[in-house]
Amino acid sequence: MTERMWNNHEMRSSYDVVIIGGGAHGLATAYYLAKNHGITNIAVIEQKFIGYGGSGRNTAILRSNYRTEEGILFYDQSLKLYEDLAQELDYNLMFSQQGHFTLGHSTASMQALTTRAAYNRALGVNSTILDPPEIKKMLPEIDISNHPRYPIMGALYHPPGGIIRHDAVVWSYARGADQRGVHIHQLTEVQDILVENGEVRGVKTNRGTIHCKQVVSCVAGWSSEICKMVGIKLPLVTHPLQALVTTDYKPWLHHVVVSSTLHIYLSQTDRGELVCGNGIDHYPHYGMRSTLGFLESYAAHLLELFPILHNVTVQRQWAGLCDMTPDYSPIISMVDDVDGFYINCGWGTWGFKGSPASGWNTAQMVAERKTPDMIAAFRHDRYVKNRLVGEKAAASVGN
Amino acid sequence: MSFQLNCPNCGKRAVSEFSFKCEYMERPEADADFKEWGDYIFLRENKKGTQTEWWFHRSGCQSWFLVERDTTNNTDHKSFWYKDLKQKK
Ligand SMILES: Cc1cc2nc3c(=O)[nH]c(=O)nc-3n(C[C@H](O)[C@H](O)[C@H](O)COP(=O)(O)OP(=O)(O)OC[C@H]3O[C@@H](n4cnc5c(N)ncnc54)[C@H](O)[C@@H]3O)c2cc1C
Ligand SMILES: [Zn+2]
Numbered sequence: 001m002t003e004r005m006w007n008n009h010e011m012r013s014s015y016d017v018v019i020i021g022g023g024a025h026g027l028a029t030a031y032y033l034a035k036n037h038g039i040t041n042i043a044v045i046e047q048k049f050i051g052y053g054g055s056g057r058n059t060a061i062l063r064s065n066y067r068t069e070e071g072i073l074f075y076d077q078s079l080k081l082y083e084d085l086a087q088e089l090d091y092n093l094m095f096s097q098q099g100h101f102t103l104g105h106s107t108a109s110m111q112a113l114t115t116r117a118a119y120n121r122a123l124g125v126n127s128t129i130l131d132p133p134e135i136k137k138m139l140p141e142i143d144i145s146n147h148p149r150y151p152i153m154g155a156l157y158h159p160p161g162g163i164i165r166h167d168a169v170v171w172s173y174a175r176g177a178d179q180r181g182v183h184i185h186q187l188t189e190v191q192d193i194l195v196e197n198g199e200v201r202g203v204k205t206n207r208g209t210i211h212c213k214q215v216v217s218c219v220a221g222w223s224s225e226i227c228k229m230v231g232i233k234l235p236l237v238t239h240p241l242q243a244l245v246t247t248d249y250k251p252w253l254h255h256v257v258v259s260s261t262l263h264i265y266l267s268q269t270d271r272g273e274l275v276c277g278n279g280i281d282h283y284p285h286y287g288m289r290s291t292l293g294f295l296e297s298y299a300a301h302l303l304e305l306f307p308i309l310h311n312v313t314v315q316r317q318w319a320g321l322c323d324m325t326p327d328y329s330p331i332i333s334m335v336d337d338v339d340g341f342y343i344n345c346g347w348g349t350w351g352f353k354g355s356p357a358s359g360w361n362t363a364q365m366v367a368e369r370k371t372p373d374m375i376a377a378f379r380h381d382r383y384v385k386n387r388l389v390g391e392k393a394a395a396s397v398g399n
Numbered sequence: 400m401s402f403q404l405n406c407p408n409c410g411k412r413a414v415s416e417f418s419f420k421c422e423y424m425e426r427p428e429a430d431a432d433f434k435e436w437g438d439y440i441f442l443r444e445n446k447k448g449t450q451t452e453w454w455f456h457r458s459g460c461q462s463w464f465l466v467e468r469d470t471t472n473n474t475d476h477k478s479f480w481y482k483d484l485k486q487k488k
Contacts, residue, residue: 224445235441238470281401283419286447286471291401293415326441384437 005171006178011185014211015043017366018203019218020190020226022046023055024166024352025344026218027173027184028359029366034180036360037367042182043212044174045205047189051170054220055352057288057320059243059277061256061267062353063100063161065120065127067112067394070377071329072123074357077374079160081356091172093164094270098255100161101135103305105150105261112393113156120158130157138255141308148304150261161256163267163275166352173359193229193341200230200340214366216342221286221321223345230338234331234345235383236323239280240287241349242294244317248272262301274312276302280322280349290317324348329389332362333380334371342366343380350395402473407480408460414473420453422446423465423484447471451484 017033019026022044033039046052062082064075086093104110113129120127132144135155144152174184185207192204193215202211217226221238249272258265263279278298281291295317302309323345325331331346344362347354361375371379377389403411422443427435444450449469456462465484468476 222447224443225447233438233442234445235443236445237443238445238447283414284445284470285473287473289401293401383441384434386437 005175006184009183009185011043011188011207011210012183013209014202015183016041016212017214017216018042018210018212019044019216020203021053021218021220021222022050022174022184022186023053023218023220024170024173024355025055025220025347025358025362026216027170027177028355029216029218029344029362030177030182031173031180032359032363033366034177034182036363039367040181042177043210044177044182044184045188045190045203046184046186049186050174050184051167053222054320054322054347055170055355056167057243057318058166058352059265059267059275060163060166060352061100061161061265062095062164063158064125064353065100065102065116065156065158065161065394067116067119067391068329068389069119069123070389071391071394072120072125074374075353076123076125077360078354078357081360082164082353085169085172085356089172089176091168091175093168093172095162095164096270097160097162099138100158100256101139101258102156102158103135103152103257103259103261104154104156105152105259107153109261110154113154116394117156125158126160127156127158130155139253139257141252141306142257143305143307150304163256163269169355190226193226195230195338195341198337198339200338214340214342216344216362216366218344218362220323220345220347220351223323223343227343230335230341232335232338232343232380234343234380235326236346237284238286239283239322239324240285240289240319241277241280241322242290242317242319243275243277244290244295244298245276245315246274247313247315249274249312257305259301259305262304264298264301264305266302273315280324281319286321288319288321290319322347322349326383327388328391328395330354330358330378331380332358332365332375332378334365334369335380346378348395404454404466405476405478406456406459406462407464407478408462409456412456412459416456416458418455418457420455423451423453449475454478
């Protein structure tokens with residue numbers, strides 16, 4: 001008999017905590033609620049299958065070289081949790097800390113990268129500035145001449161950054177949660193949230209009503225729709241982000257490369273495929289179709305960096321939904337007017353790397369009904385209070 | 400090109416000719432309080448379904464206009480001028 005990684009269960013009529021969304025953030029929250037706080041009577045409700053959202057569609061780049069103190073400390077905690085995760089979950093996550101380049105093509109971007117390197121180092125995160133000959137030594141195929149439209153002027157290099165196997169992260173958090181008693185209900189859609197006298201009472205799904213006193217929304221691109229159910233308007237806009245993968249080539253690219261000026265990033269997997277992505281589609285959309293326009297613009301910009309790639313074959317392309325915030329920082333927050341409702345979203349194009357720290361701190365917030373210091377800056381109402389956590393320079397294309 | 404957007408001036412053109420600005424919202428009065436302006440600047444319906452939104456024909460006639468678009472299915476949409484929104488009410 002084959003061993004299942006997680007089990008199907010009958011749906012109980014009540015749970016202590018209901019988590020909406022079976023992505024990495026929802027599953028990590030369930031796992032850490034069970035492991036760190038002994039709360040195991042939990043349901044994770046997923047409308048399709050786990051990993052259907054961004055967690056199964058991302059390009060799996062991890063790093064912690066952000067711009068603000070709040071961002072750097074949060075993503076650093078996340079990267080450190082990722083470093084021990086394969087051991088802890090007993091699952092090969094193929095985490096390769098191969099180093100991460102952010103290229104600069106203008107004096108303005110070199111200035112921003114230099115500031116980031118300084119902030120990173122001040123907070124103990126390894127980041128340095130490299131000049132074009134140093135870049136060429138580590139990336140021999142890159143064009144550092146002055147022929148391209150945007151010649152390379154330098155780079156922010158972040159040695160602990162790298163890539164991971166994203167599906168394995170989703171599956172291993174699911175297995176870890178399941179082993180501790182969490183119920184994962186796939187093909188179950190939340191259609192309404194029941195609130196009485198300002199307190200959460202349960203959720204209505206297509207398979208019946210579940211009673212509970214705490215609901216955590218971890219639905220990324222779908223968050224505006226879920227939060228509307230309890231009368232909360234979010235500062236989010238949902239845009240598709242596209243990616244592609246080529247056929248496999250012999251190993252030649254040994255580091256992650258990102259250029260925000262050219263709107264592209266790429267890395268090479270252990271199988272030899274190049275995993276590539278660029279910026280979000282320019283208008284909001286809830287569909288997940290890929291476009292020829294993306295492929296064309298990606299190819300044009302990629303060839304400016306790596307002319308040797310003129311003959312590569314694209315294997316497939318896809319898209320996923322991104323919940324974009326105005327300041328490019330996440331929202332992890334309790335809500336004043338709805339007791340027992342918690343929001344976890346605003347992960348945009350950059351949130352997969354945040355899953356472990358997000359799950360860790362969200363679990364603590366739910367267990368203690370109090371906001372941990374680590375995420376105090378990420379409240380949902382910071383925008384209208386003029387307390388933005390500006391990460392655009394570090395998160396808009398960098399992933 | 401992923402779909403063709405209808406410009407009230409030029410007709411159907413590749414969506415890559417246009418800039419999307421924002422979903423349409425009523426602008427607060429100039430003397431509205433800080434909270435009202437904050438909500439207007441940052442909070443969005445972000446609707447999964449039909450919403451009214453501002454578009455600009457950047458690589459065409461340079462007009463601003465409104466589009467009623469289904470955000471799950473771009474092909475169902477109606478484009479019109481701002482003055483016609485006012486008349487609808
Ligand atoms: C192409 C692409 C590349 C990316 N690259 C990177 C990268 O390199 N590095 C990085 O850090 N981040 C990256 N990201 C961002 C990252 O993927 C996301 O931020 C992250 O996966 C969000 O995880 P999540 O668990 O919050 O949401 P998701 O994984 O999107 O999960 C949300 C889940 O909620 C479910 N759901 C929605 N509505 C309901 C409902 N009513 N009832 C029940 N379930 C519901 C959905 O089906 C979905 O499974 C990328 C994203 C994309 C699309
Ligand atoms: Zn026009």
